[in-house]
Amino acid sequence: MEHNITPKTDTNDPSDVAETERVARTAPLIYVASLSDYNNGELHGQWIDARLGIDEINEKIAVMLANSQDPGAEEYAIHDYEGFYQFQVGEYDRIETVHAIAEGIQEHGEAYAAYVELVGTEDASLDTFDDCYRGTYATLTAFVDQFVDDMGWPEEIEKFGERTGLGPYLSIDYSDLESSMRMEWDVIEGEEGVHIFTR
Structure with a gap:
């Protein structure tokens, strides 16, 4: 689900802002938003580089939720993304899945995104990509x-x-x-x- 949100963060961590600004626009980024804030008409979330380690991504999500004005903020969804070429990131795609695709894109560019779109996220891996990619x-x-x-x-x-x-x-x-x-x-x-x- 794309909302075409301009990449920025509304968390209070300045280092996250600087980190996002340093990332090239073509990097695989996801905008992770607090669902309780969204359901209350508030936009609270953060752009995250999907190439980071899974633990680091989950930590950034936890910090984003902790900084919510809603003390009960626990659930999140991916409300926007960029740098995934033709692959469409789902609102509730698992972080592990999104991270794996971002790693493939980091290594092979648009070709890997095309491959995942072709075979699906369950069957895609760097090994199977190497087996059938001809250039x-x-x-x-x-x-x-x-x-x-x-x-x-x-x-x-x-x-x-x-x-x-x-x-x-x-x-x-x-x-x-x-x-x-x-x-x-x-x-x-x-x-x-x-x-x-x-x-």
């Missing part, structure tokens, strides 16, 4: 060109053509190959290019 390219055509070159098909076709005299009649149908890859592999378009995953 990010400007276009699918660029990937097909690289794939064909890596496979050595142009050289093989040339050799076969020389042996058989069929060279003028042999070629690679790049358009058909591109269509086949779209059917057999997962091709996800993003801000940074086209992310390729095997199934």
